[in-house]
Amino acid sequence: MVMQYYFEALRDAIYEEMVRDPMVMVMGEDVGHYGGSYKVTKDLFKEFGGLRVLDTPIAENSFAGMAVGCAMTGVRPIIEGMNMGFLLLAFSQIANNGGMLRYTSGGQFTVPMVVRGPGGVGRQLGAEHSQRLEAYFYGVPGLKIIAPATPLDAKGLLKSAIRDNNTVLFFEHVLLYNLKEEIPDGVDYIVPIGKANRLREGQDLTILTYSRQVHHCLSAVKTLVNEGYDPELIDLRTLKPLDLEMICESVHKTHRVLIVEEDYKTGGIGGEIIALLNEHCFDDLDAPPVRLASRDIPTPYNGRMEAATIPQVADILQAVKHLVD
């Protein structure tokens, strides 16, 4: 085992996959000489050279489209969004080509491309640099969407994403890069896409969450357990496809659901999950599912306002008690 930061785990995942498969490459802004704005691609340029670790001009639309052309013709590109928000400029290529091209080509072409990078609220980066794009892309057919909360999952899921033959969006969080965890050394550590992780078993209710909110939920769960509650906590890890099996199995046991997410409440992932609960396990529910999500506002710069934008531990405690008591 080796103690690693989230960003190091990501780097190792990319490194290992580049060693394993010569068709795997990285492209994006400052991924080469500079090593990535969060050092996820540090020194890969020295190891693999400029053809495989390609510093691109600041041209998100076209380098994303270029990655599509590469992916259609045998290369397996990993795009780094210096900030995931910037990839709004590449929405068309990611959605039209990454998501839909395999279908519109009648299955003739695949677009095995990973789109990864930082996003999320918490560093007072202002509205444009604090985006959560998962819901924006959620409805696009063909895409897979991952949002890992821990170094271990970051590594295992990124390796799966790189090997996947679909376009995979991989959302990292600015506040997680310096999170540390023990990572198995010298093994091909893989976490399958589409499998959630039950972090705590419990009987009172099911908390569904992902990415940084997993850590808020872990704090809340600790307090709740001390106070005599028995919550079940599930880290979704993969947002699309959702692990509906684990979700339904859990709800069948607990009959109550709290969803904690950092994306906008309106049109968010939580709303979609509630719809799925209605469709798949309505009869198991003893109370209407509750969602805690970001306020429907552009993320403000001011620190206190920023914190008030997203769910905090106290909100989670209150929501759980309201649901269970």
Place this chain on the structure above:
Amino acid sequence: MVLSQEVNVIPKVVPPEITRAQGLELYQDMVLGRTFEDMCAQMYYQGRMFGFVHLYNGQEAVATGCIKALKAGDYVTSTYRDHVHALSQGVPARAIMAELFGKATGCSKGRGGSMHLFSAEHNFLGGYAFVAEGIPVATGAAYSAKYRGTDQVSVNFFGDGATNNGAFFESLNMAALWKLPILYVVENNLWSIGMQHARASSVTEIYKKALAFDIPGYLVDGMDVLAVRRAAVTAIERARAGEGPTLLECTTYRFRGHSLADPDELRDPAEKDLWRKQDPIPKLARYLVEHQLATQDELQTIEDDTQTLIEDAVQFAQDSPEPPVDEITRYVHAEDE
């Protein structure tokens, strides 16, 4: 600094500059494109073809002149006006017609339609329905060729309207930066639906935009298949030699409206007449006969045979099954075979 070059800078050759076999191939290919598109119009108006259908009539010299200068394995990327690029690249008329009929035997299995033709077998990387959407993709195919160390060349067709879009500038910049093996072929037909080129572009001479990237830009008579071929050969040689991209501005004209849904009321009839007189197909016919590369009878035979081929394509499309609706989700994910 490579200066932008006018058409007369491309070396002139003493005619005939092509062999009889080449001449017949070019003629057959242009007639194939024209006949196919005329049939599409008929089928559309008969209600056997649906959606938006953008025909290529008038622009055949561009597809034929470029694509017939390629080698097997080279890539072609197109736009929503993609039928004829696909045909020239070798995608069978049957597969394209069946796609337009929405049939299971179509080149995109009935899921793509007119604007999303694809053929992996022919390295036809697709029709792209947004303006300029295919430019970065074609650039990526060129990067991929370089990455994999092959000598494949990528040819990308798009219209004058796309050259005002950011993707055009972003892609040409990267292709020039990394000396990618690609031809950017602008089919300047002067109109983006109802927007006249001069009303949309601050610099109307598109080939001059190559200057911004220090790559060769050629102005080519896109109604003359031999002129297009000459420019394409020069650009393909440069690409294959690893010297980088070329911008070809082919001046051309679409003889029909933007799509079959376009009443085409805006363009001046006199302008249309002027361009119709430059029809690239009779122009090549005259050249072939004049230089004794073919007889009128031989050309007529090509036209007749092509008509038969297209009628066969329609019959094939008509007789083909619809894709089963219960397979509606098939091909969304790579896991679906």
